[in-house]
Amino acid sequence: MSSSAAAAPVAGGVGTAWLWRVAIYGALLLFAVIYLLPLFVMLVTSFKTLDEIRGGDMLQLPQQPTIEPWLNAWGTACIGLTCEGLKGYFWNSIRMVVPAVAISTLLGAFNGYVLTKWRFPGHRLIFAMMLFGCFIPFQVVLVPMAQVLGKLGIANSTPGLILVHVAYGLGFTTLFFRNYYEAFPNELIKAAMIDGAGFFRIFFRILLPSSGPIIVVTVIFQFTNIWNDFLFGASFAAGGSSPMTVALNNLVSSSTGVKEYNVHMAGAMIAALPTLLVYVLAGRYFVRGLMAGAVKG
């Protein structure tokens, strides 16, 4: 694994080398503290009372820890005109993210299969066109999309958002499966064809059983992206069908009177927990997805 100029003392001498090691560890730990600080502050603030927030410093641990802000953010905080907390919006997000991830992953798997094992003239252009769709600024499709969703009668609804996320997630899911299946030996496919296996049988019997890792990568990537989306949610699902991110933003920005920072932080933690949990459980796959999305080919 490790390569590079690692640990080569810069200017001789065991003492200087040791000093360098200490400096490197010190710098790395300092950065780790900086990266963790906002999360730490968010977490401790969400367990403090408002009085304690006004009185003490934000890095201090809660003196009288309370879960009231969490209960409030989940069940009773006012968002817009209703005071039922974030729970409804949390389920909106779940209802949106599960079908959207499942459909876009399945379609991506089929597309990747066709684009590597059943190539036809122009397959490269089609792939490039699908891939470009991932990078467009979505501002350029907002108005037409709002019109079409309105015509289809699914404006301001979860099914509408599912359609949107499937449409703009296809490029990435296709990319993941295409690159993965590219490395899959063609000889196995040819042998199966000679044995008389058809298009679907080859896919379900040969490719799919060995697609575990890339399915995990794709599902995590799509889950994170769709859960974290704000622009589409804010544009196409106002009011009661809003996803979690939109509701959180409304909670934080529109509260009148006293700003309940502890409730805001608890709300932000609730919005962050699903993706953080996935990251903690399967960080390796999450990073692989990010890298595949960044470093094409």
Added chain:
Amino acid sequence: MTTATTIDSTIGWLQRQLPKLVLAPSFAVVLLFVYGFILWTIYLSFTESKMMPNYGFTGLSAYARLWAQPNWYVALQNLGIFGTLYIGICIGLGLLLAILLDQRIRIEGLLRPIYLYPMALSFIVTGTAWQWFLNPGLGLEKTMHEWGWTSFTFDWLINSDKAIYTIVIAAVWQSSGFVMAIFLAGLRGIDSELIRAAQIDGASSFAIYRRIVIPMLRPVFLSAFIVLAHMAIKSYDLVIALTGGGPGRATEVPATFMYSYTFTRNQMGVGAASAVIMLMTIAAVIVPYLYSELRERRHEQ
């Protein structure tokens, strides 16, 4: 020709076309939702649409009005400041962290996920957290005062001239770990023989990095730049959550400009024109990149 053979040949044709038929729905969706909608928006940018689309062609008048908006220049200037600092700092910090982590660090497995976790968060969560963290009345400033540093002031969040830099700070916090990860992968891909040879020749670590390692990372720099540039141009969520485009319009960026002109100021034509300009800017970065990436693959095969 009998009916049976016609049916047989139809089935045969269908079987041969099956792969294309499976791909077709996805491709149709992309054609309509990406390319069709882009053309639709381009057309809208040539109209005087106000609150609702209006399909009377009026030439370049929406573009003329767009470039007459002082707000649009504020948005472009902010994107310039934000984009330059965001890309520059992320790449610098990402490379630094990657090089430090590549020094046979025993706790690398512990540190790497810490640098990267913000990438799993929504920009709305990041914005909410940093809005609180940088809040002059209660956040960092107050904490410093509590600790006895009473002259410490940090009011960038509510200062029109400085607010854009708070967006840079939060965005760098969110993305720099990811840049670290792609640099680290690049470092691990470098042939260690090369470095050993240079060490035998007596080159210092610093010289090895400057002369050998960093030049070899050129493709990684390019990838990082492309990803960060397109994220910078698209950034919307973080601005909304952290400053809401304010104070006043001080942190307006093209994405927030487009949204407010289209949906709240009832100038859809101008909004569409700004969206088209955003698209062209991103296309200028992405299209050559995708073209070269996909072409390289053809040579390999």
